[in-house]
Amino acid sequence: MLEKSLQQLRKSGRRILVPYVMAGSDPDWLSLVDLVIESGADAVEIGIPFSDPSMDGPVIQRAGELALARGVTPFSVLSELRTRSFSVPIVVMTYYNLFHHMGIERAVTELRQAGVDGVIIPDLPLEEGANWRAMAKSQGLETVQLVSPVTSLERVDEILAVAEGFVYGVGSMSVTGERAELAETATAIATRIRPRTTLPLLIGIGISNGDQAAAVVEAGADGVVVGSALLRRVLEGQTPSELSYFVSEIRAALDEA
Amino acid sequence: MTSVMGNPDATGRFGEFGGRFVPESLMPAVIELDSAFREAWSDPLFRAEYTATLENYAGRPTRLYLAERLSEYLGAEIWLKREDLAHTGSHKINNVIGQALLARRMGKSRLIAETGAGQHGVATATAAALFGLEAKVYMGEVDVARQSLNVFRMRLLGAEVEAVTSGSRTLKDAVNEAMRSWVAALGDTHYCIGSVMGPHPYPWMVREFQRVIGDEARSQYEAATGSTPDWVVACVGGGSNAAGTFAGFVDTPARLVGVEPAGGAAVGHGIGGIVHGMQSFFLQDEFGQINEAASISAGLDYPGVGPEHAHLHAIGRARYDQVNDDQVLEAVQLLARTEGIVCALESAHAIAWLVEHKQELLSSSIVVTLSGRGDKDVETIAQRLGFLEGEEHA
Numbered sequence A: 001m002l003e004k005s006l007q008q009l010r011k012s013g014r015r016i017l018v019p020y021v022m023a024g025s026d027p028d029w030l031s032l033v034d035l036v037i038e039s040g041a042d043a044v045e046i047g048i049p050f051s052d053p054s055m056d057g058p059v060i061q062r063a064g065e066l067a068l069a070r071g072v073t074p075f076s077v078l079s080e081l082r083t084r085s086f087s088v089p090i091v092v093m094t095y096y097n098l099f100h101h102m103g104i105e106r107a108v109t110e111l112r113q114a115g116v117d118g119v120i121i122p123d124l125p126l127e128e129g130a131n132w133r134a135m136a137k138s139q140g141l142e143t144v145q146l147v148s149p150v151t152s153l154e155r156v157d158e159i160l161a162v163a164e165g166f167v168y169g170v171g172s173m174s175v176t177g178e179r180a181e182l183a184e185t186a187t188a189i190a191t192r193i194r195p196r197t198t199l200p201l202l203i204g205i206g207i208s209n210g211d212q213a214a215a216v217v218e219a220g221a222d223g224v225v226v227g228s229a230l231l232r233r234v235l236e237g238q239t240p241s242e243l244s245y246f247v248s249e250i251r252a253a254l255d256e257a
Numbered sequence B: 001m002t003s004v005m006g007n008p009d010a011t012g013r014f015g016e017f018g019g020r021f022v023p024e025s026l027m028p029a030v031i032e033l034d035s036a037f038r039e040a041w042s043d044p045l046f047r048a049e050y051t052a053t054l055e056n057y058a059g060r061p062t063r064l065y066l067a068e069r070l071s072e073y074l075g076a077e078i079w080l081k082r083e084d085l086a087h088t089g090s091h092k093i094n095n096v097i098g099q100a101l102l103a104r105r106m107g108k109s110r111l112i113a114e115t116g117a118g119q120h121g122v123a124t125a126t127a128a129a130l131f132g133l134e135a136k137v138y139m140g141e142v143d144v145a146r147q148s149l150n151v152f153r154m155r156l157l158g159a160e161v162e163a164v165t166s167g168s169r170t171l172k173d174a175v176n177e178a179m180r181s182w183v184a185a186l187g188d189t190h191y192c193i194g195s196v197m198g199p200h201p202y203p204w205m206v207r208e209f210q211r212v213i214g215d216e217a218r219s220q221y222e223a224a225t226g227s228t229p230d231w232v233v234a235c236v237g238g239g240s241n242a243a244g245t246f247a248g249f250v251d252t253p254a255r256l257v258g259v260e261p262a263g264g265a266a267v268g269h270g271i272g273g274i275v276h277g278m279q280s281f282f283l284q285d286e287f288g289q290i291n292e293a294a295s296i297s298a299g300l301d302y303p304g305v306g307p308e309h310a311h312l313h314a315i316g317r318a319r320y321d322q323v324n325d326d327q328v329l330e331a332v333q334l335l336a337r338t339e340g341i342v343c344a345l346e347s348a349h350a351i352a353w354l355v356e357h358k359q360e361l362l363s364s365s366i367v368v369t370l371s372g373r374g375d376k377d378v379e380t381i382a383q384r385l386g387f388l389e390g391e392e393h394a
């Protein structure tokens, strides 16, 4: 569902926008999911908060801490998701321990029952993920793989061989967070990976505005994931219309690129 | 099959534990480190420099000391492996000298490290000064306040100390922050992990850099008695002094005991999990969120344990028991008064275990690793004893 849906967009020439929302950072977080979809999201990445988010910078850490302080659990997130259906694919991002703890069979089942189409598990690299990928695949849950600016081309190809959904190109050698200037690695990785895969290629980590999004699609990516730049605005208490404006601006920049 | 405490397989597994659960951005760095360590560790020149530095600079070999008055008190023969006498006051220096030499060999000019009590941070700052490297140490804000003297020591040695304000603001968060900063600095920076934890090759590499404790103790014990001890005991936080000690005795009949703090017993109370790059035991809530550890000794305040200990536990080769803070305070005083040694609160866990198991140990011979000296803890001990006395009189 995730891959199919994004491939269709790709073939129709539409650039792909995937905003990131932290589940439960505020009681009304599902409205934020609706808002980003209405503002032009093609899929939504939903974070399940974890106590030790070692790949996240201050903004996403803070959003996760707020959610945990509110008593949010993986099950509470999934049961909230179960009550809803969305017009675009849903991709859950979290750390592997939460799924390991549930047991991978149960985790995959729960995710599917909640209507989740794909997962991003940043601390589950190629070598450690075979059991998870097999279990997920057997139930139609797509596991997105990440490639980084320092991944060798040989390794890139090994990763691409098991990739599903889309390829997540890590745009910056850093944890999640906004950047005033686009990292050189963000365009470089798009150019480097593009000829090696026909999967949708999205760049994330550090993409902070429309110009930066446009630059990476011009370098060969199919779209972007935008996390901290959106969540910072959410944490600052920006109004729905301000948030909608921010997402629409990136949408417009992608459409014009 | 690899032998017990031999080299792990290529994926860094000790049985089902260990592995390499890191983001793709770090993967090339840990793979590079693995091959650099393999090469260095089989290079006699590297080994010679490591050994010479430990001897000339860090004061090795440390003594294996027959603690006669403590032995008399316990009715058993107690041999203390005196890591408290190593430079900087704990076993942490062994690992750090190894990693600093390796970092230099890999062309890195900068070390980063996490620290809880500050002992590993001080050791890292020391090695950085010795080899002319830069050092930055991540320390939870809570620990910065608890261990202000060690913060100053690190700064005096030229290291930068960053107070970590995320999560629970203790050691586990310092590990997270060190990993986060490493991603952005892979070119010139080596992450010098302080215990037998983290992604492969760290648990194995740190054990190898600490096995000097066990190897020395084994031959010192043999030289003194012509035999091997009945028991080998060490405290376990992440588990590096214990792993280094056990490595020297694992192929003898000695019974191996790791002593965890009751408030941070990852083997005793933890469940299987995957955090900080490794599959092991962790204190967790019912959903898999990591809980904080709570122990009187900041150096054992870690909610996880090295994966090789999880394995030694699973196969029954080592036993893991717990002691509580009150027993530890008693043990510090016992060792001080019988032997004139003020040991670290971490190390006192091992002594407290001897006291608790006195009956079981009668007439046996025991090697105990005294992982560090207690200067850093004197203030905490004073406060706690004052508090206990105050309660008694209330």
Ligand SMILES: Cc1ncc(COP(=O)(O)O)c(C=O)c1O
Pocket (backbone or CB within 6 Å): B090, B091, B116, B117, B118, B119, B120, B194, B195, B196, B235, B236, B237, B238, B239, B240, B241, B242, B298, B299, B300, B344, B346, B347, B371, B372, B373
């Ligand atoms: C004196 C001393 N002993 C033990 C430890 C615990 O570490 P490990 O379990 O890795 O030996 C520490 C850690 O700070 C320490 O300072």
